Amino acid sequence: MTGKKRTTLPLLCAATLFTPSLHAGGLYLYELSTTETSLAGAGWAARAQDPTTVxxxxxxxxxxxxxxxxxxxxxxxxxxxxxxDLGGGSSLDSVLPGGSFFATHQLNQEWTIxxxxxxxxxxxxxxxxxWEGRYYxxxxxxxxxxxxxxxSYKVNDQFSVGAGITLIYTVFEQKMSVNNPGPxxxxxxxxxxxxxxxxANVGFLYEPNDHTRFxxxxxxxxxxxxxxxxxxxxxxxxxxxxxxxDKLDLGMTMPQSVIFSAYHQxxxxxxxxxxxGWQEWSKFGKVDIDASAANTSRSITANRRYKDTWNVSLGAxxxxxDQWRINTGIAYDSEMVDEKNVTFDLPTAESWRYGIGATYTCSENLEFSAGYEIVWYGDIDISANRGLAGNVSGTFEDHALHFLSFSVNWKL
Known part of the structure; x- marks a missing residue:
């Protein structure tokens, strides 16, 4: 960044170490509900079959x-x-809990909240x-x-618009070992x-007939x-x-995203x-780092060299x-970073999603759904060499994410 002073040792350490990141296909999760999981997100913005459309x-x-x-x-x-590559390694197996809640209420023929x-x-x-990469x-x-x-507002029988404002609460924690030279x-x-x-979340829906939606x-x-x-x-x-x-600021940008979807009965x-779909992850990869010490402030921009990503998906x-419906889908996400720039906090590459599931209708007012999806990255090679953190290289083998989802949809 222009006009910024050169960093001293502690600030340089901060600039090279403190760059947190996330995980998923682009990085936004498509797996918001059981239907999205079992369809690999296909029909995301056009299906509008349940409250997930919020x-x-x-x-x-x-x-x-x-x-x-x-x-x-x-x-x-x-x-x-x-x-x-030196014969060691580490297991990354873990399970994260997850869940969601959606609600819609029709006020009249035009307005829904x-x-x-x-x-x-x-x-x-x-x-x-x-493990040998503990300094990373x-x-x-x-x-x-x-x-x-x-x-949402229904303009006419064919066209609707909608918008929402999301308050996002984020929890961040990062731990690493520090390599102190000498004894x-x-x-x-x-x-x-x-x-x-x-x-902001803005959407448009166009229904040219009873069987087709965009x-x-x-x-x-x-x-x-x-x-x-x-x-x-x-x-x-x-x-x-x-x-x-005394203080470390990490300014990151969740990127803008556009998804176009089609559905046909x-x-x-x-x-x-x-x-x-398209997501601007190149902007997320530029992290503005400001470290303050002894009443002085040093700032730089750490560029992780992320790229914008594209997503395509198909589902059926x-x-x-009258009671049972089968859902299945496949999706592809382009890589958000070249292999030479992969980091240990974000082992990612291009990915494929495969989903399958079913919905059971108990009555006009109650549905149950179950679904499974795998996000497959395959083998991801990495080589890092940074100062006191050392030279660490190897492969993340058969890297994958597994989603198991259960939903209940209740119509009052």
Whole structure:
């Protein structure tokens, strides 16, 4: 950044170490509910079959009659092992709890209001104690939940619009070991903060006939202003330098996103759907870092060289009978970072999603759904060489995420 002073040792350490990140296809999670999970997000902004549309396309609420509630329970499992080129490694297997709530209420023929409480994105990585990359990262958690009131307006029988403002609550924690040169033992560095931010969600829905729908969703940028005072343990050259930092600011931007979706009911049994989406992750990759020590402030921009991502998906629904419906889908996300720039806090690459599930209708007012989805990254190579953190290289083998989802949809 122009006009910024050069950094001293402790600030340089901060600039190279403190760059948190998240996890998922682009990084936004598509798996908001059981239907989204089992369809791999296909038809995201056009389907509008249940209250999940509060988030996926607020305009779709105009299709829901009366008052509807949806509750979802959805654990996420990370399945990966890091194998070092030197023969060591670490297991990254972990399970993160998840869930969501959506509600819609039709005020009249034109106006519908809604509310959602759902996880927007999240990361939870925990490497083995003492592993060779501990100076890069030991543990990181970055989880967010969004609270979104929405409103939709049905312009006519074919066109609807909707919008919502999301209050996003983010919890961040990062831990790593500190390499103190000489006879000093390893130190410890912990960072944590809790912040809130706002994001706009705008949607449009066009229905040329009873069997076909087109939807468009736009998410605005949102600034995540993380601030923390480093908690440093141990003594030594680097630990003492880091301890002189009074405050560390990490300014990140959740990027804008656009998704266009289509849905078509072929006959009484079959429906097909799909998406094309774009997310501006190149902007998220530029982290503004400001470290203050001894009444002085040093600022830089750390560029993680992220790229904008594209998403495409296809899905199908098969109505077996009046009670059972089968959902399945496949999706592809382009890589958000080249292999040479992959980091230990975000082992990511291009990914494929495969989902399958079913919905059971008990009555006109009650539905149950279950679904499973795998997000497959495959093998991800990484090579890092940074100062006192050392040279660490290897492969994240068969890297994948697993979603298991259960929902209940209640129409009052």
């Amino acid at each position: 988030v996926t396309n607020p305009a779709g609420m105009s299709r829901l009659e009366g008052t509807q509630l949806q509750f979802t329970l959805q654990p996420l499992a990370i399945d990966s092992d890091f194998s070092s 809604g509310f959602s409480m759902a996880g927007f994105f999240g990361l939870g990585l925990d490497y083995d104690s003492g 990262l030991d543990e990181i958690t970055l989880q967010s939940i969004g609270f979104q009131p929405t409103v 000093a033992s390893d130190g410890r560095l912990d960072l944590d903060d809790e912040v809130t931010s706002l994001q 939807g468009l969703q736009y998410l605005s940028e949102s600034n995540i202003d993380l601030k923390t005072r480093p908690d440093v343990k141990g003594n030594g050259l680097v630990s003492d330098a880091l301890r002189r930092i 072929i006959n009484d049994c079959w429906a097909v759907m799909g998406n094309v 629904q098969y109505q077996v009978n």
